[in-house]
Amino acid sequence: KNEVEQSPQNLTAQEGEFxxxxxxxxxxxxxxxxxxxxxxxGIVSLFMLSSGKKKHGxxxxxxxxxxxxxxxxxxxxxxxxxxxxxxxxxxxxxxFYFGTGTSLTVIP
Amino acid sequence: NAGVTQTPKFxxxxxxxxxxxxxxxxxxxxxxxxxxxxxxxxxxxxxxSVGAGITDKGEVPNGYNVSRSTTEDFPLRLELxxxxxTSVYFCASRETGETFFGQGTxxxxx
Numbered sequence: 001k002n003e004v005e006q007s008p009q010n011l012t013a014q015e016g017e018f019x020x021x022x023x024x025x026x027x028x029x030x031x032x033x034x035x036x037x038x039x040x041x042g043i044v045s046l047f048m049l050s051s052g053k054k055k056h057g058x059x060x061x062x063x064x065x066x067x068x069x070x071x072x073x074x075x076x077x078x079x080x081x082x083x084x085x086x087x088x089x090x091x092x093x094x095x096f097y098f099g100t101g102t103s104l105t106v107i108p
Numbered sequence: 109n110a111g112v113t114q115t116p117k118f119x120x121x122x123x124x125x126x127x128x129x130x131x132x133x134x135x136x137x138x139x140x141x142x143x144x145x146x147x148x149x150x151x152x153x154x155x156x157s158v159g160a161g162i163t164d165k166g167e168v169p170n171g172y173n174v175s176r177s178t179t180e181d182f183p184l185r186l187e188l189x190x191x192x193x194t195s196v197y198f199c200a201s202r203e204t205g206e207t208f209f210g211q212g213t214x215x216x217x218x
Contacts, residue, residue: 002150033207043198043209086150088207094139094158095166096207098150 003027006087006099013106019074021102023087026068030094034061034072035086037101043086046072077106110134114199114210121189121217129184129213131199139202140182142166142174144195145212151198157182189217 004025013019025032034046047054047061049070054061058077063070074081087099115130133140138159143151153166155174163174171193173185182201186193194217199210 004150035209041196041212041214043200043212045206045208048206088151095156096141096151096153098143098152100148100150 002099003097004087004089004099006085006102008102009100010103011105013077013104015078015106015108017077017106019077019081019104019106021072021085021087021104023070023072023099024068025070025087025089025097027089027091027097029065029089030092031090032063032070033088033090033096034070035088037084037086039083046085074104077104079106079108082106112199112201112208112210114197114213116213117211118214119216121186121215123189123191123217125189126185126187127189127215129186129197129199129215131182131184131210132180133182133201133208134180135201135203135208136179137201137203137208138179140176141200141202142172142182142184143198143200144168144193145198146195154184154197186215191217193217 007022031050037043049063058075060073084101086101112133141156142154152168157163157176160179197213
């Protein structure tokens with residue numbers, strides 16, 4: 001069993017739709033990260049969360065520590081949001097565990 | 109700041125050859141990591157380092173070695189390349205906040 005489970009694995013949306021990607025984890029964590037992997041392969045960090053909610057532009061990330069669950073929301077989705085979104089948790093021993101990613105395609 | 113720089117971007121190796129994947133960061137981060145990413149799998153930790161002179165094994169260390177003689181550099185060495193090491197390799201670094209990733213090295217062993 002993976003320490004980090006993401007859903008859905010694949011997601012296709014029409015431009016403008018509201019998108020939610022979910023992440024559940026089973027280990028005690030120091031922080032949770034949402035990463036974006038571009039079609040070219042590069043990985044960038046979108047958010048680092050240890051509690052509550054963060055917003056950056058059209059992206060919102062929330063975390064519920066008690067339920068060991070996080071969501072990444074994209075409002076007014078755009079084709080340039082097409083990428084793989086990866087949930088990663090850093091445990092209390094500073095090791096990272098990664099979900100397998102959610103492949104998002106936004107169609108114009 | 110250049111962030112995390114990985115070289116090379118692409119490499120093809122023959123079975124049994126050796127090579128070193130280079131990783132350098134200019135942010136004075138203590139924590140550095142090497143991951144491999146295989147299709148349909150999450151990133152798997154190969155080795156990590158919490159500071160110069162200190163390294164430790166991750167989840168999938170077999171077939172790899174690392175060194176950390178300086179804060180900036182964290183090279184990953186493959187001594188006897190095997191087809192199972194065909195993968196995309198990512199180096200990352202962090203301090204207390206965000207994690208920064210290199211652009212990745214796509215390695216094929218034939």
